[in-house]
Amino acid sequence: MELLLVDDDATDRELFAHAVSMTGKEHKIQEAQNGEVALQYLHSANHLPDLIILDLNMPIKDGRETLAELKASPRLRNIPVCIMSTSSAPFDIESAYNTGANLFLVKPFDFKKLIEMLTSLLTLFSTYVTLPNRRLS
Template sequence: MLVDDDATDRELFGEALQGNRPACTLTEAGNGVAALDALRAATQLPHLIVLDLNMPVMDGRETLRALRAEPAWKHIPVCILSTSSAHFDVRNAYDDGANLFLVKPLDFRSLQELATCLLALFGKYSGTV
């Protein structure tokens, strides 16, 4: 699952992911509220949530805390993917339960490499992200 308010970022991430594993299913949400609603309605939970920090309605920080507070979702790995590299954002994300914090790459090739790494780390045995 990719949670990001930027439609272009969601589209590019989807393309990078599909280039690595065409059969992988990507669920998208534009903010934390939409993500939590999608998780409540899901018949199969994602094997990884990639979460932006800065979003309207419910930002990534609030979303991460909500994910970690819910027993049914607590086990899902969460990777923060943000434009921020501020020390306090990184520290707070890990304190709130993030499994990984990455800075958004500036070019598509780097995004493809990032998607490859995420699939290697979290998607080896799954078809749902």
């Protein structure tokens, strides 16, 4: 499974990659430090990720703007997007779903909980979810 992790915090990206490696399955992870970098990558990619993990609060182009642009793009709109944020504010959750997020997860502060969350998420997406064929030639 190919993932795109969009998060401005380098430590969070490193913890995420380490937690994914502990899930027991191999997944390819691309990283972007903000929404602008993520969108540039996606618009130029030869094939698209199976899942985007998107933080909300980032400089330059935040997760809210990025999600809106993803869902407005005919090429990108069908990529599942999971918001993973420290925010649990009802406004952020409702806004994310209204804009087209497929899931909203609150980042756990405990590394063990992060591994459990990612194991469940990635098992769901790699085993049970049927995704549209987005491979480009």
